[in-house]
Amino acid sequence: ASKDAQILAAAKKHPKPVDRVFQYGTAGFRMKADLLDSVVFRVGLLAELRSRKLKNTIGVMITASHNPPADNGVKLVDPMGEMLEEAWEAHATKLANARDEDVVKVYREIEAKENVSQSTKANVIYGRDTRPSGPKLVAALVDALEAVGSTSTDYKLLTTPQLHYLTRCTNTIGTPLEYGDVSERGYYEKLAKAFIKAMDGKKPVGGLTVDCANGVGAPKLAEFLAVMQSAVTLVNEEEKQAKDEPKTYASPELQVKIINDDIINAAVLNHDCGADFVKTKQRAPPSSTAGNNDRCCSYDxxxxxxxxxxxxxxxxxxxxxxxxxxxxxxxxxxxxxREAGFGKELKIGVVQTAYANGASTKYVEKTLGLPVVCTKTGVKHLHHAATKFDVGVYFEANGHGTVVFSQQALDTFKKALADKESLKSPAQKSALTTLVGLTEVINQTVGDALSDMLLVEIILAHKRWTPKEWDLTYTDLPNRLVRVEVANRGIFVADATERRLIEPQEAQTQIDALVSKYSEGRSFARASGTEDAVRVYAEASTRSEADDLAAKVAAVVK
Ligand code: NG1
Ligand code: ZN
Incomplete structure:
Protein backbone atom coordinates (compact mmCIF):
# COMPACT_ATOMS: atom_id res chain seq x y z
CA ALA A 1 0.00 0.00 0.00
CA SER A 2 1.08 3.60 -0.49
CA LYS A 3 2.38 5.55 2.49
CA ASP A 4 -0.82 7.65 2.58
CA ALA A 5 -2.98 4.54 2.64
CA GLN A 6 -0.88 3.07 5.43
CA ILE A 7 -1.15 6.23 7.54
CA LEU A 8 -4.90 6.39 7.01
CA ALA A 9 -5.42 2.74 7.91
CA ALA A 10 -3.31 3.09 11.05
CA ALA A 11 -5.00 6.37 12.03
CA LYS A 12 -8.37 4.62 11.94
CA LYS A 13 -7.10 2.13 14.51
CA HIS A 14 -6.42 5.09 16.82
CA PRO A 15 -9.55 7.20 16.47
CA LYS A 16 -9.64 10.68 17.92
CA PRO A 17 -12.27 11.14 20.63
CA VAL A 18 -14.92 13.50 19.24
CA ASP A 19 -15.51 16.86 20.97
CA ARG A 20 -11.98 16.95 22.33
CA VAL A 21 -9.56 19.79 21.71
CA PHE A 22 -5.91 19.06 22.39
CA GLN A 23 -3.10 21.50 22.91
CA TYR A 24 0.65 20.96 22.96
CA GLY A 25 1.60 23.07 25.97
CA THR A 26 4.69 23.66 28.14
CA ALA A 27 4.63 20.00 29.14
CA GLY A 28 3.59 18.54 25.76
CA PHE A 29 0.15 16.89 25.74
CA ARG A 30 -1.00 15.84 29.19
CA MET A 31 -4.38 14.54 30.39
CA LYS A 32 -6.28 11.43 31.47
CA ALA A 33 -4.45 8.51 29.85
CA ASP A 34 -7.56 7.02 28.22
CA LEU A 35 -7.89 10.13 26.02
CA LEU A 36 -4.34 9.99 24.71
CA ASP A 37 -4.28 7.08 22.25
CA SER A 38 -4.88 9.16 19.09
CA VAL A 39 -2.69 11.96 20.39
CA VAL A 40 0.33 9.70 20.89
CA PHE A 41 -0.24 8.10 17.48
CA ARG A 42 -0.14 11.51 15.82
CA VAL A 43 2.89 12.59 17.86
CA GLY A 44 4.57 9.56 16.28
CA LEU A 45 3.77 10.93 12.83
CA LEU A 46 5.12 14.33 13.79
CA ALA A 47 8.30 12.83 15.26
CA GLU A 48 8.95 11.17 11.91
CA LEU A 49 8.48 14.48 10.07
CA ARG A 50 10.67 16.34 12.53
CA SER A 51 13.40 13.70 12.22
CA ARG A 52 13.41 13.91 8.42
CA LYS A 53 13.31 17.71 8.57
CA LEU A 54 16.39 17.92 10.82
CA LYS A 55 18.07 14.79 9.44
CA ASN A 56 18.62 13.72 13.02
CA THR A 57 17.13 11.44 15.66
CA ILE A 58 14.11 12.72 17.59
CA GLY A 59 13.05 11.59 21.10
CA VAL A 60 9.54 10.88 22.37
CA MET A 61 8.84 10.65 26.10
CA ILE A 62 5.62 9.23 27.50
CA THR A 63 5.09 10.60 30.99
CA ALA A 64 2.83 12.80 33.07
CA SER A 65 5.54 13.77 35.54
CA HIS A 66 4.03 14.73 38.93
CA ASN A 67 0.39 14.25 37.84
CA PRO A 68 -1.82 11.52 39.36
CA PRO A 69 -1.40 7.90 38.17
CA ALA A 70 -4.49 7.98 35.89
CA ASP A 71 -2.94 10.74 33.76
CA ASN A 72 -0.31 10.41 31.11
CA GLY A 73 1.36 12.64 28.57
CA VAL A 74 3.69 12.81 25.63
CA LYS A 75 6.38 15.22 24.53
CA LEU A 76 8.97 15.47 21.81
CA VAL A 77 12.69 15.97 22.31
CA ASP A 78 14.77 17.82 19.71
CA PRO A 79 18.18 16.50 18.52
CA MET A 80 20.46 18.15 21.08
CA GLY A 81 18.12 17.13 23.90
CA GLU A 82 16.18 20.40 23.94
CA MET A 83 12.41 20.73 24.13
CA LEU A 84 10.58 20.77 20.80
CA GLU A 85 10.95 24.05 18.92
CA GLU A 86 7.97 26.32 19.53
CA ALA A 87 6.89 26.60 15.86
CA TRP A 88 6.38 22.83 15.80
CA GLU A 89 4.18 22.89 18.89
CA ALA A 90 1.54 24.41 16.64
CA HIS A 91 2.00 21.57 14.14
CA ALA A 92 1.58 19.06 16.96
CA THR A 93 -1.63 20.76 18.05
CA LYS A 94 -2.98 20.84 14.51
CA LEU A 95 -2.21 17.19 13.84
CA ALA A 96 -3.68 16.11 17.18
CA ASN A 97 -6.95 17.90 16.43
CA ALA A 98 -7.40 16.74 12.83
CA ARG A 99 -10.34 14.44 12.07
CA ASP A 100 -9.22 10.84 11.48
CA GLU A 101 -9.89 11.13 7.75
CA ASP A 102 -7.82 14.37 7.57
CA VAL A 103 -4.70 13.06 9.29
CA VAL A 104 -2.93 12.31 6.00
CA LYS A 105 -3.82 15.73 4.61
CA VAL A 106 -2.46 17.58 7.67
CA TYR A 107 0.63 15.37 7.72
CA ARG A 108 1.33 16.26 4.08
CA GLU A 109 0.64 19.96 4.74
CA ILE A 110 3.23 20.09 7.50
CA GLU A 111 5.66 18.14 5.32
CA ALA A 112 5.25 20.68 2.51
CA LYS A 113 5.24 23.77 4.70
CA GLU A 114 8.44 22.71 6.45
CA ASN A 115 10.14 21.54 3.27
CA VAL A 116 10.78 18.16 4.83
CA SER A 117 13.44 16.16 3.02
CA GLN A 118 12.07 13.21 1.05
CA SER A 119 15.36 11.41 0.72
CA THR A 120 16.11 11.10 4.44
CA LYS A 121 14.92 8.25 6.60
CA ALA A 122 13.58 9.08 10.03
CA ASN A 123 14.85 7.69 13.33
CA VAL A 124 12.96 8.04 16.60
CA ILE A 125 13.88 6.88 20.11
CA TYR A 126 11.39 6.66 22.95
CA GLY A 127 10.87 5.82 26.58
CA ARG A 128 8.18 5.96 29.24
CA ASP A 129 7.68 6.33 32.97
CA THR A 130 6.12 3.65 35.22
CA ARG A 131 2.44 4.45 34.62
CA PRO A 132 0.30 1.38 33.75
CA SER A 133 -1.04 3.18 30.67
CA GLY A 134 2.49 3.52 29.24
CA PRO A 135 2.80 0.26 27.22
CA LYS A 136 -0.52 0.79 25.43
CA LEU A 137 0.44 4.33 24.46
CA VAL A 138 3.82 3.08 23.28
CA ALA A 139 1.95 0.65 21.01
CA ALA A 140 0.09 3.60 19.45
CA LEU A 141 3.40 5.38 18.89
CA VAL A 142 4.91 2.29 17.27
CA ASP A 143 1.90 1.94 14.94
CA ALA A 144 2.56 5.46 13.69
CA LEU A 145 6.30 4.91 13.25
CA GLU A 146 5.67 1.69 11.35
CA ALA A 147 3.04 3.30 9.11
CA VAL A 148 5.51 5.99 8.02
CA GLY A 149 8.50 3.64 7.87
CA SER A 150 10.66 5.22 10.55
CA THR A 151 13.33 3.21 12.29
CA SER A 152 13.15 3.40 16.07
CA THR A 153 14.52 2.21 19.41
CA ASP A 154 12.43 1.41 22.45
CA TYR A 155 14.35 2.30 25.62
CA LYS A 156 11.40 1.17 27.78
CA LEU A 157 11.46 2.61 31.32
CA LEU A 158 13.41 5.86 31.52
CA THR A 159 13.45 9.09 33.46
CA THR A 160 12.66 12.08 31.25
CA PRO A 161 16.23 13.45 31.48
CA GLN A 162 17.63 10.04 30.46
CA LEU A 163 15.64 10.22 27.22
CA HIS A 164 17.00 13.73 26.63
CA TYR A 165 20.52 12.43 27.28
CA LEU A 166 20.09 9.49 24.90
CA THR A 167 18.71 11.73 22.16
CA ARG A 168 21.73 14.02 22.35
CA CYS A 169 24.17 11.11 22.51
CA THR A 170 22.59 9.44 19.47
CA ASN A 171 22.99 12.61 17.44
CA THR A 172 26.54 13.44 18.48
CA ILE A 173 28.26 10.06 18.70
CA GLY A 174 31.53 10.09 16.79
CA THR A 175 31.51 13.87 16.38
CA PRO A 176 33.52 16.50 18.27
CA LEU A 177 30.34 17.26 20.24
CA GLU A 178 30.08 13.70 21.56
CA TYR A 179 28.09 13.73 24.79
CA GLY A 180 28.39 10.18 26.11
CA ASP A 181 27.73 6.53 25.33
CA VAL A 182 24.35 5.86 23.72
CA SER A 183 23.05 3.64 26.52
CA GLU A 184 21.56 3.81 29.99
CA ARG A 185 24.75 2.28 31.32
CA GLY A 186 26.67 5.09 29.58
CA TYR A 187 24.53 7.66 31.38
CA TYR A 188 25.24 6.13 34.80
CA GLU A 189 28.94 5.76 34.10
CA LYS A 190 29.30 9.30 32.87
CA LEU A 191 27.60 10.66 35.98
CA ALA A 192 29.41 8.34 38.38
CA LYS A 193 32.88 9.04 36.97
CA ALA A 194 32.33 12.78 36.92
CA PHE A 195 30.91 12.69 40.45
CA ILE A 196 33.97 10.84 41.76
CA LYS A 197 36.30 13.35 40.11
CA ALA A 198 34.37 16.40 41.25
CA MET A 199 34.16 15.10 44.82
CA ASP A 200 37.95 14.84 44.67
CA GLY A 201 38.25 12.87 47.91
CA LYS A 202 35.67 14.91 49.85
CA LYS A 203 33.01 13.02 51.80
CA PRO A 204 29.37 14.00 52.34
CA VAL A 205 28.48 14.99 55.91
CA GLY A 206 26.03 12.24 56.92
CA GLY A 207 23.59 10.28 54.78
CA LEU A 208 20.90 11.35 52.33
CA THR A 209 17.27 10.20 52.21
CA VAL A 210 15.86 10.22 48.67
CA ASP A 211 12.09 10.14 48.14
CA CYS A 212 11.52 8.85 44.59
CA ALA A 213 7.76 9.62 44.47
CA ASN A 214 7.13 5.89 43.82
CA GLY A 215 8.19 6.61 40.27
CA VAL A 216 10.78 5.68 37.67
CA GLY A 217 13.50 7.56 39.57
CA ALA A 218 13.56 4.77 42.17
CA PRO A 219 14.89 1.86 40.06
CA LYS A 220 17.10 4.26 38.11
CA LEU A 221 18.72 5.69 41.22
CA ALA A 222 19.31 2.14 42.48
CA GLU A 223 20.98 1.23 39.17
CA PHE A 224 23.13 4.35 39.35
CA LEU A 225 24.29 3.53 42.88
CA ALA A 226 25.25 0.02 41.75
CA VAL A 227 27.30 1.44 38.88
CA MET A 228 28.95 3.84 41.28
CA GLN A 229 30.42 0.89 43.19
CA SER A 230 32.59 -0.07 40.23
CA ALA A 231 33.14 3.42 38.83
CA VAL A 232 36.05 4.22 41.17
CA THR A 233 38.07 1.39 39.61
CA LEU A 234 37.11 2.62 36.14
CA VAL A 235 38.19 6.18 36.87
CA ASN A 236 41.49 5.13 38.35
CA GLU A 237 42.27 2.82 35.42
CA GLU A 238 41.53 5.60 32.96
CA GLU A 239 43.82 7.92 34.91
CA LYS A 240 46.66 5.39 34.76
CA GLN A 241 46.28 4.98 31.03
CA ALA A 242 45.98 8.64 30.15
CA LYS A 243 48.28 10.51 32.52
CA ASP A 244 51.95 10.39 33.41
CA GLU A 245 51.13 11.47 36.95
CA PRO A 246 47.94 9.51 37.52
CA LYS A 247 45.72 10.52 40.39
CA THR A 248 44.05 7.94 42.61
CA TYR A 249 40.47 8.82 43.42
CA ALA A 250 38.72 7.51 46.51
CA SER A 251 35.13 6.32 46.74
CA PRO A 252 32.87 9.27 47.59
CA GLU A 253 30.93 7.18 50.11
CA LEU A 254 27.57 8.63 49.25
CA GLN A 255 25.14 6.99 51.69
CA VAL A 256 21.70 7.00 50.13
CA LYS A 257 18.51 5.69 51.65
CA ILE A 258 15.80 5.37 49.00
CA ILE A 259 12.20 5.78 50.16
CA ASN A 260 8.93 5.71 48.19
CA ASP A 261 10.27 3.26 45.62
CA ASP A 262 7.11 1.21 45.01
CA ILE A 263 6.60 1.14 41.24
CA ILE A 264 4.39 -1.96 41.29
CA ASN A 265 1.33 -0.45 42.99
CA ALA A 266 0.37 2.24 40.47
CA ALA A 267 -1.95 4.02 42.91
CA VAL A 268 0.91 5.31 45.05
CA LEU A 269 2.78 7.19 42.30
CA ASN A 270 3.19 10.83 43.42
CA HIS A 271 0.76 10.15 46.24
CA ASP A 272 1.69 11.90 49.50
CA CYS A 273 5.29 12.06 48.30
CA GLY A 274 7.52 13.52 45.62
CA ALA A 275 8.87 16.97 44.83
CA ASP A 276 5.52 18.51 43.94
CA PHE A 277 3.90 17.32 47.19
CA VAL A 278 6.80 18.63 49.27
CA LYS A 279 6.94 21.99 47.49
CA THR A 280 3.21 22.70 47.52
CA LYS A 281 2.41 21.30 50.96
CA GLN A 282 5.64 22.63 52.44
CA ARG A 283 6.19 19.48 54.44
CA ALA A 284 8.07 16.17 54.27
CA PRO A 285 6.30 13.07 52.91
CA PRO A 286 4.49 11.39 55.84
CA SER A 287 6.43 8.19 55.04
CA SER A 288 9.76 9.83 55.84
CA THR A 289 11.41 8.77 59.09
CA ALA A 290 14.38 11.12 58.77
CA GLY A 291 15.54 12.73 62.00
CA ASN A 292 16.29 16.35 62.85
CA ASN A 293 18.82 18.01 60.51
CA ASP A 294 18.94 14.91 58.27
CA ARG A 295 19.47 15.78 54.64
CA CYS A 296 16.49 14.76 52.48
CA CYS A 297 15.39 15.28 48.88
CA SER A 298 12.38 14.41 46.74
CA TYR A 299 12.21 13.65 43.00
CA ASP A 300 9.02 13.93 40.96
CA ARG A 338 37.81 32.63 40.49
CA GLU A 339 40.08 30.05 42.15
CA ALA A 340 40.73 28.52 38.74
CA GLY A 341 41.95 31.89 37.53
CA PHE A 342 39.04 33.09 35.41
CA GLY A 343 38.02 36.71 35.72
CA LYS A 344 35.03 38.75 34.65
CA GLU A 345 35.41 37.52 31.05
CA LEU A 346 33.62 34.33 32.11
CA LYS A 347 29.99 35.40 32.22
CA ILE A 348 28.04 33.60 34.93
CA GLY A 349 24.34 34.36 35.30
CA VAL A 350 21.18 33.07 36.96
CA VAL A 351 17.81 32.69 35.24
CA GLN A 352 14.58 32.65 37.25
CA THR A 353 10.86 33.15 36.80
CA ALA A 354 8.40 35.44 38.58
CA TYR A 355 7.84 32.61 41.10
CA ALA A 356 11.40 32.86 42.44
CA ASN A 357 11.51 34.08 46.00
CA GLY A 358 12.45 37.77 46.07
CA ALA A 359 15.11 37.05 48.70
CA SER A 360 16.91 34.65 46.35
CA THR A 361 16.99 37.24 43.56
CA LYS A 362 18.39 39.82 45.95
CA TYR A 363 20.99 37.34 47.23
CA VAL A 364 22.25 36.56 43.72
CA GLU A 365 22.42 40.21 42.69
CA LYS A 366 23.68 41.80 45.91
CA THR A 367 25.67 39.10 47.71
CA LEU A 368 26.97 37.04 44.80
CA GLY A 369 27.19 40.04 42.48
CA LEU A 370 25.82 38.04 39.54
CA PRO A 371 23.17 39.10 37.00
CA VAL A 372 19.64 37.66 37.19
CA VAL A 373 17.42 37.30 34.14
CA CYS A 374 13.69 36.69 34.61
CA THR A 375 11.79 34.77 31.92
CA LYS A 376 8.31 33.43 31.42
CA THR A 377 7.30 30.21 33.18
CA GLY A 378 8.31 27.00 31.41
CA VAL A 379 11.80 25.53 31.28
CA LYS A 380 12.30 26.09 27.57
CA HIS A 381 12.27 29.86 28.21
CA LEU A 382 14.72 29.58 31.09
CA HIS A 383 16.98 27.21 29.19
CA HIS A 384 17.10 29.53 26.20
CA ALA A 385 18.01 32.55 28.34
CA ALA A 386 20.66 30.54 30.21
CA THR A 387 22.49 29.68 27.00
CA LYS A 388 23.26 33.40 26.59
CA PHE A 389 25.81 33.12 29.43
CA ASP A 390 29.08 31.16 29.51
CA VAL A 391 27.69 29.52 32.63
CA GLY A 392 23.91 29.83 32.89
CA VAL A 393 22.28 28.57 36.07
CA TYR A 394 18.52 28.18 35.70
CA PHE A 395 15.89 26.79 38.04
CA GLU A 396 12.19 27.11 38.56
CA ALA A 397 11.30 27.40 42.23
CA ASN A 398 9.58 24.00 41.97
CA GLY A 399 12.96 22.33 41.45
CA HIS A 400 13.22 21.99 37.69
CA GLY A 401 16.51 23.27 36.38
CA THR A 402 20.15 22.74 35.52
CA VAL A 403 23.32 24.60 34.60
CA VAL A 404 24.39 25.07 31.00
CA PHE A 405 27.95 25.75 29.89
CA SER A 406 28.81 27.33 26.54
CA GLN A 407 31.04 25.29 24.25
CA GLN A 408 33.63 28.02 24.60
CA ALA A 409 33.58 27.78 28.40
CA LEU A 410 33.94 23.98 28.22
CA ASP A 411 36.91 24.26 25.86
CA THR A 412 38.54 26.94 28.03
CA PHE A 413 38.26 24.80 31.19
CA LYS A 414 39.67 21.69 29.53
CA LYS A 415 42.50 23.59 27.89
CA ALA A 416 43.47 25.25 31.17
CA LEU A 417 43.55 21.89 32.93
CA ALA A 418 45.69 20.31 30.23
CA ASP A 419 48.15 23.21 30.11
CA LYS A 420 50.56 22.33 32.93
CA GLU A 421 52.70 25.46 32.46
CA SER A 422 49.89 27.83 33.27
CA LEU A 423 48.73 26.00 36.41
CA LYS A 424 50.13 28.13 39.20
CA SER A 425 49.13 26.26 42.33
CA PRO A 426 47.65 22.96 43.51
CA ALA A 427 44.57 24.96 44.60
CA GLN A 428 44.08 26.21 41.06
CA LYS A 429 44.42 22.70 39.67
CA SER A 430 42.00 21.33 42.21
CA ALA A 431 39.43 24.05 41.40
CA LEU A 432 39.75 23.27 37.70
CA THR A 433 39.38 19.53 38.27
CA THR A 434 36.21 20.11 40.25
CA LEU A 435 34.89 22.53 37.65
CA VAL A 436 35.45 20.07 34.79
CA GLY A 437 33.90 17.29 36.88
CA LEU A 438 30.85 19.50 37.46
CA THR A 439 30.39 20.16 33.75
CA GLU A 440 30.12 16.40 33.24
CA VAL A 441 27.90 15.71 36.24
CA ILE A 442 25.43 18.36 35.16
CA ASN A 443 22.90 17.32 32.53
CA GLN A 444 23.27 19.94 29.80
CA THR A 445 20.00 19.08 28.11
CA VAL A 446 17.31 19.51 30.76
CA GLY A 447 16.63 19.52 34.51
CA ASP A 448 17.59 16.14 35.96
CA ALA A 449 16.86 15.11 39.55
CA LEU A 450 19.70 12.56 39.72
CA SER A 451 22.28 14.88 38.21
CA ASP A 452 21.10 17.90 40.24
CA MET A 453 21.27 15.78 43.38
CA LEU A 454 24.89 14.88 42.66
CA LEU A 455 25.65 18.55 42.01
CA VAL A 456 24.23 19.54 45.41
CA GLU A 457 26.05 16.66 47.13
CA ILE A 458 29.36 17.75 45.59
CA ILE A 459 28.89 21.34 46.73
CA LEU A 460 27.80 20.50 50.26
CA ALA A 461 30.69 18.04 50.63
CA HIS A 462 33.23 20.63 49.45
CA LYS A 463 31.84 23.23 51.81
CA ARG A 464 31.43 20.63 54.60
CA TRP A 465 27.91 21.96 54.99
CA THR A 466 24.87 20.37 56.52
CA PRO A 467 21.50 21.58 55.15
CA LYS A 468 21.42 24.00 58.06
CA GLU A 469 24.37 26.06 56.77
CA TRP A 470 22.85 26.02 53.30
CA ASP A 471 19.57 27.30 54.70
CA LEU A 472 21.37 30.12 56.52
CA THR A 473 22.79 31.71 53.34
CA TYR A 474 19.72 33.96 53.12
CA THR A 475 16.21 34.09 54.54
CA ASP A 476 13.29 33.41 52.20
CA LEU A 477 10.46 35.90 52.22
CA PRO A 478 7.33 34.13 53.48
CA ASN A 479 5.24 33.27 50.42
CA ARG A 480 2.04 31.61 49.31
CA LEU A 481 1.02 30.09 45.97
CA VAL A 482 -2.71 29.49 45.48
CA ARG A 483 -4.63 27.94 42.64
CA VAL A 484 -7.86 29.76 41.83
CA GLU A 485 -10.58 28.12 39.74
CA VAL A 486 -12.13 30.73 37.49
CA ALA A 487 -14.90 30.66 34.90
CA ASN A 488 -12.56 31.59 32.05
CA ARG A 489 -8.83 31.81 32.58
CA GLY A 490 -8.47 33.05 28.99
CA ILE A 491 -9.36 36.61 30.02
CA PHE A 492 -6.20 36.88 32.15
CA VAL A 493 -3.40 38.15 29.94
CA ALA A 494 0.01 38.71 31.53
CA ASP A 495 2.83 40.91 30.24
CA ALA A 496 6.19 39.45 29.16
CA THR A 497 7.53 39.33 32.74
CA GLU A 498 4.37 37.54 33.93
CA ARG A 499 4.47 39.80 36.98
CA ARG A 500 1.59 41.99 35.80
CA LEU A 501 -1.75 41.55 34.07
CA ILE A 502 -2.39 43.54 30.92
CA GLU A 503 -5.98 42.30 30.96
CA PRO A 504 -8.26 42.83 32.84
CA GLN A 505 -6.74 46.22 33.65
CA GLU A 506 -9.09 46.71 36.55
CA ALA A 507 -7.80 43.56 38.27
CA GLN A 508 -4.18 44.77 38.01
CA THR A 509 -5.12 48.16 39.48
CA GLN A 510 -6.71 46.41 42.45
CA ILE A 511 -3.70 44.10 42.89
CA ASP A 512 -1.35 47.13 42.89
CA ALA A 513 -3.44 48.80 45.56
CA LEU A 514 -3.36 45.68 47.75
CA VAL A 515 0.38 45.08 47.33
CA SER A 516 1.22 48.65 48.35
CA LYS A 517 -0.24 48.00 51.82
CA TYR A 518 2.28 45.26 52.71
CA SER A 519 5.90 45.65 53.67
CA GLU A 520 8.09 43.85 51.11
CA GLY A 521 4.84 42.86 49.43
CA ARG A 522 4.83 41.35 45.94
CA SER A 523 1.97 39.56 44.30
CA PHE A 524 0.78 38.61 40.85
CA ALA A 525 -1.86 36.54 39.12
CA ARG A 526 -1.38 34.62 35.87
CA ALA A 527 -3.28 31.97 33.96
CA SER A 528 -1.65 28.55 34.30
CA GLY A 529 -0.23 27.09 31.10
CA THR A 530 -0.86 23.51 32.23
CA GLU A 531 -4.07 23.58 34.27
CA ASP A 532 -7.46 25.18 33.97
CA ALA A 533 -6.81 27.72 36.71
CA VAL A 534 -5.25 31.04 37.62
CA ARG A 535 -2.25 30.98 39.95
CA VAL A 536 -1.79 33.69 42.55
CA TYR A 537 1.62 34.19 44.10
CA ALA A 538 2.24 36.48 47.06
CA GLU A 539 5.16 37.24 49.30
CA ALA A 540 5.53 39.66 52.22
CA SER A 541 7.67 40.15 55.29
CA THR A 542 5.64 37.83 57.54
CA ARG A 543 3.84 34.52 57.05
CA SER A 544 0.43 35.94 57.98
CA GLU A 545 0.85 38.94 55.67
CA ALA A 546 1.83 36.69 52.76
CA ASP A 547 -1.23 34.48 53.36
CA ASP A 548 -3.45 37.51 53.72
CA LEU A 549 -2.17 39.16 50.55
CA ALA A 550 -2.58 35.93 48.56
CA ALA A 551 -6.15 35.51 49.77
CA LYS A 552 -7.05 39.09 48.85
CA VAL A 553 -5.51 38.88 45.37
CA ALA A 554 -7.26 35.52 44.85
CA ALA A 555 -10.54 37.26 45.69
CA VAL A 556 -9.80 39.87 43.00
CA VAL A 557 -9.42 37.28 40.21
CA LYS A 558 -12.16 34.97 41.44
P1 NG1 B 1 1.89 26.59 34.98
O1 NG1 B 1 0.78 25.62 35.17
O2 NG1 B 1 1.92 27.28 33.64
O3 NG1 B 1 2.02 27.51 36.15
C1 NG1 B 1 3.58 24.71 35.89
C2 NG1 B 1 4.67 25.19 36.80
C3 NG1 B 1 5.89 25.54 35.96
C4 NG1 B 1 6.31 24.39 35.05
C5 NG1 B 1 5.11 23.84 34.29
C6 NG1 B 1 5.42 22.60 33.50
C7 NG1 B 1 4.55 26.63 38.81
C8 NG1 B 1 4.07 27.91 39.39
N1 NG1 B 1 4.26 26.42 37.52
O4 NG1 B 1 3.26 25.74 34.98
O5 NG1 B 1 6.93 25.94 36.80
O6 NG1 B 1 7.00 23.41 35.75
O7 NG1 B 1 4.01 23.57 35.18
O8 NG1 B 1 5.35 21.42 34.24
O9 NG1 B 1 5.17 25.82 39.50
ZN1 ZN C 1 8.68 16.03 35.93
Missing part, protein backbone atom coordinates in the same frame (compact mmCIF):
# COMPACT_ATOMS: atom_id res chain seq x y z
CA UNK A 301 7.37 11.08 39.00
CA UNK A 302 9.69 11.29 35.98
CA UNK A 303 12.75 12.49 37.92
CA UNK A 304 13.31 15.82 36.22
CA UNK A 305 12.59 17.85 39.36
CA UNK A 306 14.18 17.83 42.81
CA UNK A 307 13.81 19.72 46.07
CA UNK A 308 15.84 19.33 49.26
CA UNK A 309 14.60 19.79 52.84
CA UNK A 310 15.30 18.98 56.46
CA UNK A 311 13.69 19.31 59.83
CA UNK A 312 15.16 22.00 62.02
CA UNK A 313 14.67 21.26 65.74
CA UNK A 314 13.79 24.93 66.40
CA UNK A 315 12.08 26.09 63.23
CA UNK A 316 10.50 22.87 61.97
CA UNK A 317 10.33 21.93 58.29
CA UNK A 318 12.78 23.83 56.07
CA UNK A 319 12.47 23.65 52.29
CA UNK A 320 15.51 24.05 50.04
CA UNK A 321 13.83 24.45 46.67
CA UNK A 322 14.91 25.27 43.13
CA UNK A 323 15.85 28.84 44.08
CA UNK A 324 18.14 27.44 46.78
CA UNK A 325 19.78 24.97 44.42
CA UNK A 326 20.34 27.77 41.89
CA UNK A 327 21.93 30.09 44.46
CA UNK A 328 24.09 27.27 45.86
CA UNK A 329 25.29 26.30 42.38
CA UNK A 330 25.90 29.89 41.23
CA UNK A 331 27.86 30.74 44.36
CA UNK A 332 30.00 27.60 44.20
CA UNK A 333 30.71 27.80 40.47
CA UNK A 334 31.54 31.51 40.84
CA UNK A 335 34.08 30.70 43.58
CA UNK A 336 35.59 27.83 41.59
CA UNK A 337 35.95 29.98 38.49
Missing amino acids: GDADRIVYYFNDPEQGFRLLDGDRIATLAASFIGDLA
